[in-house]
Amino acid sequence: MDRDTLLSLYHGYLTCLNEQNWAQLGDFVHPEVTHNARPLGLAGYQAMLEDDHRAIPDLHFRAETLVADPPVIAARLRFDCTPVGMLFDLPVNGRRVTFDEHVFYRVTDGRIREVHSLIDRDAIAAQI
Numbered sequence: 001m002d003r004d005t006l007l008s009l010y011h012g013y014l015t016c017l018n019e020q021n022w023a024q025l026g027d028f029v030h031p032e033v034t035h036n037a038r039p040l041g042l043a044g045y046q047a048m049l050e051d052d053h054r055a056i057p058d059l060h061f062r063a064e065t066l067v068a069d070p071p072v073i074a075a076r077l078r079f080d081c082t083p084v085g086m087l088f089d090l091p092v093n094g095r096r097v098t099f100d101e102h103v104f105y106r107v108t109d110g111r112i113r114e115v116h117s118l119i120d121r122d123a124i125a126a127q128i
Helices: 003-019 022-027 041-055 121-127
Strands: 029-035 063-069 072-081 097-108 111-119
Touching: 003 022, 003 063, 003 072, 003 097, 003 111, 022 029, 022 041, 029 041, 097 121
Parallel strands: 029 111
Antiparallel strands: 063 072, 072 097, 097 111
16 A cells, blocks of 8 residues: 555544544444454454544544555544543543543555554643
8 A cells, every 4th residue: 555545544534533423434444343353353442433433422533644654544633622531541520621641543455454553641630
């Protein structure tokens, strides 16, 4: 997969997440996807994303920085949102917070197979 195709896949993936179009998630995510080295599979990954959207009703994935070096994508995602209760074990409880997620993806067979994510919890803690 070349760089442009990889970036197109990722933009489609973000659109899928933002629209919560779970029926199309398998178009972007490999059936054996892992998250931070935990094997979730597509169903487990989807459940994790659905939980995220329940915890953060106004969740919107926006890539602030995006780099592709096939088969890897690196992104800095910026979130500006209002979680309803606890978020990453922090009592946000309806306050608006802004934070970043740094994430690396490895694409296999045309779909995201590995996700390695680090969320800036300190930025959230400083705002609540």
